[in-house]
Amino acid sequence: MGTAPLLDHFWLPFTPNRDFKAEPRLFARAEGVHYFTPEGRKLLDGSSGLFCVALGHGRREIADAVHQQLLALDYTPTFMRAHPKAFELATRVTGFTPPGLDRVFFANSGSEAVETAMKIALAYHRVRGEGQRTMFVSRERAYHGVNMGGVALSGLVKNRESFGAGVPGVVHMRHTHLPENRFTRGMPEKGGELADDLARLGALHGFANIAAVFLEPIAGSTGCLPPPRGYLERVRELCDEHGILLVFDEVITGWGRTGHNFAAQAFGVTPDLITMAKALTNGTQPMGAVAVKRAVHDAIVEQGPRHAPEFFHGYTYSAHPAACAAGLATLALFDAERSFEKVRALAPYFEERVFSLCDLATVADVRCYGLLAGVDVRTKSGQPGLAGYEVQKRLFDRGLHVKATGDSLLLAPAFVFERAQVDEMVTILREVLSAFV
Numbered sequence: 241m242g243t244a245p246l247l248d249h250f251w252l253p254f255t256p257n258r259d260f261k262a263e264p265r266l267f268a269r270a271e272g273v274h275y276f277t278p279e280g281r282k283l284l285d286g287s288s289g290l291f292c293v294a295l296g297h298g299r300r301e302i303a304d305a306v307h308q309q310l311l312a313l314d315y316t317p318t319f320m321r322a323h324p325k326a327f328e329l330a331t332r333v334t335g336f337t338p339p340g341l342d343r344v345f346f347a348n349s350g351s352e353a354v355e356t357a358m359k360i361a362l363a364y365h366r367v368r369g370e371g372q373r374t375m376f377v378s379r380e381r382a383y384h385g386v387n388m389g390g391v392a393l394s395g396l397v398k399n400r401e402s403f404g405a406g407v408p409g410v411v412h413m414r415h416t417h418l419p420e421n422r423f424t425r426g427m428p429e430k431g432g433e434l435a436d437d438l439a440r441l442g443a444l445h446g447f448a449n450i451a452a453v454f455l456e457p458i459a460g461s462t463g464c465l466p467p468p469r470g471y472l473e474r475v476r477e478l479c480d481e482h483g484i485l486l487v488f489d490e491v492i493t494g495w496g497r498t499g500h501n502f503a504a505q506a507f508g509v510t511p512d513l514i515t516m517a518k519a520l521t522n523g524t525q526p527m528g529a530v531a532v533k534r535a536v537h538d539a540i541v542e543q544g545p546r547h548a549p550e551f552f553h554g555y556t557y558s559a560h561p562a563a564c565a566a567g568l569a570t571l572a573l574f575d576a577e578r579s580f581e582k583v584r585a586l587a588p589y590f591e592e593r594v595f596s597l598c599d600l601a602t603v604a605d606v607r608c609y610g611l612l613a614g615v616d617v618r619t620k621s622g623q624p625g626l627a628g629y630e631v632q633k634r635l636f637d638r639g640l641h642v643k644a645t646g647d648s649l650l651l652a653p654a655f656v657f658e659r660a661q662v663d664e665m666v667t668i669l670r671e672v673l674s675a676f677v
């Protein structure tokens with residue numbers, strides 16, 4: 241009733257479809273740090289789209305590179321064939337990753353990067369004669385995408401409960417969202433000892449059965465949870481001690497969001513694999529990737545007959561030429577505009593302004609690291625997610641696009657934000673949250 245036929249056929253992901261179609265929120269155009277609705281209403285983009293558009297919207301350098309690429313070479317398989325930009329981009333990526341992670345496998349999304357990393361971990365142990373290592377350790381509140389491996393790794397009930405177990409053999413550490421850390425700026429002091437959950441899980445299931453630990457260094461989708469002090473170091477230590485691979489899922493935290501290339505560098509802890517996506521192409525082309533330590537790559541690739549693939553895995557669009565062109569243009573802009581330095585320069589101001597919301601009765605908690613923040617809206621209805629959902633709709637009406645997960649609002653401004661735009665974002669948040677009872 242009353243739904244325009246135009247809206248009927250597209251089944252929106254992660255969206256209450258009936259409510260959306262009754263009251264659609266469409267974007268028709270984007271420029272800089274703004275979206276525009278079909279009616280021409282301007283909204284500030286407070287979440288870089290979905291953590292993707294780090295350099296701001298409508299970057300001509302990237303659009304031109306993609307356009308030129310599609311005219312020169314629109315598509316080539318990368319199974320037994322390749323194109324120069326795939327090698328070029330892999331080389332450029334390894335200029336940003338921590339030392340040692342210098343082999344890159346391309347996928348088309350964060351979810352695919354996660355599945356790829358799981359399979360690399362399994363294949364690595366198998367070729368080394370440790371095929372019994374088939375278990376994975378993840379964490380409550382984790383988000384590792386939506387494919388079946390990612391569902392199994394997921395620590396968010398709504399992403400799991402309809403789909404069974406995903407893949408078997410995944411166990412979870414406790415999350416680090418502790419009430420005593422409420423309103424902590426940066427890394428919390430409490431909770432480092434929760435890393436020892438890994439020791440407990442190893443003792444229960446057998447360390448020698450665990451292939452890899454998957455962690456978001458800052459849990460992102462669940463509402464920005466920076467790691468407690470000492471936590472990542474302890475996990476790294478336990479992985480080293482027991483021959484377990486450590487995977488950092490940096491789909492949100494990678495590419496400058498923390499003010500460093502990757503969160504691995506921000507926290508000084510080097511994993512064995514890093515999954516990435518989103519800002520790698522500034523959101524302009526679907527692309528994911530896994531950066532892999534040389535030793536892990538070599539163990540897999542330096543074995544088997546020379547006429548057969550060493551790793552039976554890949555996607556039709558792995559290293560798609562247009563995505564590679566977009567990636568190269570994006571990384572060139574990160575360098576030319578010293579984007580990650582800009583993040584470091586703006587982060588303290590951003591933190592100060594976001595934490596100014598603490599006095600509001602409707603704000604239950606605030607967390608922040610780099611240009612990523614989580615603001616929890618107090619739930620009064622007893623229905624989880626209702627407050628967050630209502631608030632993000634009101635923010636949209638008031639001119640601010642923000643991603644909400646449950647009752648957490650996720651702020652992730654583009655690196656090109658000015659202080660005045662941070663102010664505008666916080667002013668709109670204050671207005672809407674104050675009026676929300």
Ligand SMILES: Cc1ncc(COP(=O)(O)O)c(C=O)c1O
Nearest residue numbers: 349350351383384385489491492
């Ligand atoms: C840490 C993490 N891993 C994986 C994903 C999945 O990425 P995609 O939606 O591109 O499949 C996300 C998406 O937000 C993410 O934050």
